[in-house]
Amino acid sequence: MSMDRRSGCPINLSLEVFGDRWSLIILRDMIFGGRRHFRELLNGSMEGIASNILADRLKRLMELGMLTKADDPSHKQKAIYSLTEMAITLVPILAHLGAWGRVWLPVSDELSIRAELLEKGGQPMWDKFMDELRHEHLGMPLDTMSGPSVRATLQAAYEAVVASKALAASPAA
Amino acid sequence: MSMDRRSGCPINLSLEVFGDRWSLIILRDMIFGGRRHFRELLNGSMEGIASNILADRLKRLMELGMLTKADDPSHKQKAIYSLTEMAITLVPILAHLGAWGRVWLPVSDELSIRAELLEKGGQPMWDKFMDELRHEHLGMPLDTMSGPSVRATLQAAYEAVVASKALAASPAA
DNA sequence: TGCAACCGATTGCAAAATGCAATCAGTTTT
DNA sequence: AAAACTGATTGCATTTTGCAATCGGTTGCA
Numbered sequence: 078m079s080m081d082r083r084s085g086c087p088i089n090l091s092l093e094v095f096g097d098r099w100s101l102i103i104l105r106d107m108i109f110g111g112r113r114h115f116r117e118l119l120n121g122s123m124e125g126i127a128s129n130i131l132a133d134r135l136k137r138l139m140e141l142g143m144l145t146k147a148d149d150p151s152h153k154q155k156a157i158y159s160l161t162e163m164a165i166t167l168v169p170i171l172a173h174l175g176a177w178g179r180v181w182l183p184v185s186d187e188l189s190i191r192a193e194l195l196e197k198g199g200q201p202m203w204d205k206f207m208d209e210l211r212h213e214h215l216g217m218p219l220d221t222m223s224g225p226s227v228r229a230t231l232q233a234a235y236e237a238v239v240a241s242k243a244l245a246a247s248p249a250a
Numbered sequence: 251m252s253m254d255r256r257s258g259c260p261i262n263l264s265l266e267v268f269g270d271r272w273s274l275i276i277l278r279d280m281i282f283g284g285r286r287h288f289r290e291l292l293n294g295s296m297e298g299i300a301s302n303i304l305a306d307r308l309k310r311l312m313e314l315g316m317l318t319k320a321d322d323p324s325h326k327q328k329a330i331y332s333l334t335e336m337a338i339t340l341v342p343i344l345a346h347l348g349a350w351g352r353v354w355l356p357v358s359d360e361l362s363i364r365a366e367l368l369e370k371g372g373q374p375m376w377d378k379f380m381d382e383l384r385h386e387h388l389g390m391p392l393d394t395m396s397g398p399s400v401r402a403t404l405q406a407a408y409e410a411v412v413a414s415k416a417l418a419a420s421p422a423a
Numbered sequence: 424t425g426c427a428a429c430c431g432a433t434t435g436c437a438a439a440a441t442g443c444a445a446t447c448a449g450t451t452t453t
Numbered sequence: 454a455a456a457a458c459t460g461a462t463t464g465c466a467t468t469t470t471g472c473a474a475t476c477g478g479t480t481g482c483a
Contacts, residue, residue: 082356083296083297083298084296084297084358084361085356085357085358085360085361085362086278086296086297086357086358086361086362087347087348087349087350087351087352087355087357087361087362087365088274088275088278088344088347088348088351088365089275089278089296089297090351090355090356090357091347091348091350091351091355092271092274092275093271094355095269096269096270096271096274097269097270097271097440098265098266098269098270098441101261101265101269102261102262102265105259105261105262114459114460115459115460115461116458116459116460119460123256123257123259123262124256124257124259124262125256125442126442127441127442127443127444128443128460128461128462129441129442129443129461129462129463130440130441130442131461132460132461132462133440135460142354149459152450152451152458152459153449153450153451153459154448154449154450154451154458154459154460155450155458155459155460156459156460156461163354166350166353166354167350169346170343170346170347170350171261173342173343173346174260174261174264174343175260175261175264176260177260177264177339177340177343178260178261178263178264179260180339181315181336181339182260182263182264182267183255183258183263184258184259184260184263185257185258185259187258188257188258188259188260189258189259189260192260192261270469271470287430287431288430288431288432289429289430289431292431299471300470300471300472300473301431301432301433301472302432302433302434302470302471302472303469303470303471304431304432305431305432305433308431325429325430325479325480326430326478326479326480327429327430327431327478327479327480328429328430328431328479329430329431
C-alpha cells in the first residue's frame with residue numbers, strides 16, 4: 078500500500094487512490110450506509126473488514142484528502158469521520174460502477190436495488206445525493222429540502238426487497 | 251488475488267474484478283493504446299508492469315470474461331488479446347474516472363488531455379468509441395464511419411501537447 | 424545454415440500486504 | 454465495581470507483489 082506516483086495518468090492516479098480491495102468499500106459504507114464511526118464501519122461492512130486494515134485505510138484516506146477526522150463531543154474517545162468534497166464527487170463513479178456490476182456480475186437482488194434506483198435517477202438524483210452529503214459531512218446548507226433523502230429512499234427500497242423475499246420464502250406467514 | 255464472492259453488492263463485485271493495481275491499467279492500454287499483444291502491454295505500459303504479473307492478470311481477466319485470446323495467423327506463437335463486450339462497456343467508467351482524477355490528483359498535462367477530451371465529448375463520443383472497439387475486437391460492422399477514430403483523435407491531441415511542451419522547453423529550436 | 428532477436432510466458436526469491444485473533448488503555452453504562 | 458464499548462495496536466502465519474533471470478519455441482536476416 079505504498080505505490081507512489083507511477084505515472085501522471087489520471088486513471089493510474091485514481092487507481093493509486095482506491096485500487097485495492099477495501100478503500101472503496103469503506104467509502105461506499107460511509108456514503109450509502111451513513112456510517113461515521115470506526116465500530117460502525119468495522120461491524121457494519123458486509124464483507125468483514127479486519128480492524129487493522131480498517132485503521133490503516135482510514136489513515137491512508139485521510140492522508141489522501143478523502144476523509145477528515147473529528148472528536149465526537151458526546152463521547153470523549155469517539156471519532157467522527159467525514160467525507161471531503163473529493164470523496165463526495167465519487168458518487169457518479171459509484172453509480173456507474175454499480176450499474177456496470179449489475180449488468181455483468183452475479184449481484185444479489187436485495188443489494189442491487191440501490192444501484193438500479195441510482196442508475197434510473199441519473200444525474201439529478203446524484204446531484205441531490207451529493208448535496209445531502211455536503212450537508213451531512215461539510216455542514217453546507219441544504220439547497221432545497223424536497224421529499225425524503227436519497228439515502229432514505231435507497232434504504233427503503235432495499236428493505237422492501239428484503240421483506241418481499243422473506244414473504245416469498247414463507248408464504249404461509 | 252483470489253477473493254471470491256465476499257458479498258453480492260454490485261460495487262463489491264466490481265471491486266473484485268478490478269480492485270487491484272494492474273487490471274484496469276491493462277484494460278486502459280488495450281482500450282486507449284490499442285495494444286493487443288503480450289509484449290506490447292509489457293513494454294508499452296508507462297507504469298512498468300512485470301511479466302509475471304501481466305501473465306497472471308491476463309489469465310484472470312480471461313477467466314472473468316473480460317478478455318479473449320486467439321492465435322495470430324501471422325505468427326505461430328503470437329497471441330492476440332481481445333476485449334469482450336463486458337470490457338468495452340467500461341468506457342464510461344474510465345471516462346468518469348479520468349475526469350475525477352483530473353480534478354483531484356496531480357495529473358500531468360500531456361496525460362490528462364485525453365481524459366479532458368473524453369469528458370467534453372460525453373456520451374456521444376463514448377458511444378462512438380465503444381462502436382469502434384466492437385469493430386476492432388468483436389468484428390462488428392461499423393455503423394457510421396464519421397471522421398477520424400476516437401482513439402486517433404485522442405492520440406493526436408496527446409502528441410500535440412507533447413510537441414508544444416517540447417517547444418516551450420527549447421524555444422530556440 | 425546459423426544465429427540473434429523476439430514470442431508468451433515461468434521460476435525462484437525477497438519484500439510487502441493481508442487476514443485473523445488477541446489485546447490495549449481509556450470511557451461510558453449498568 | 455463490573456461490564457460493555459471506544460478507536461485502535463500487536464504478533465504471527467499466509468498470500469500477493471515486484472524483480473531478475475530464464476525457458477522452449479518461432480521468426481527474420483545474413
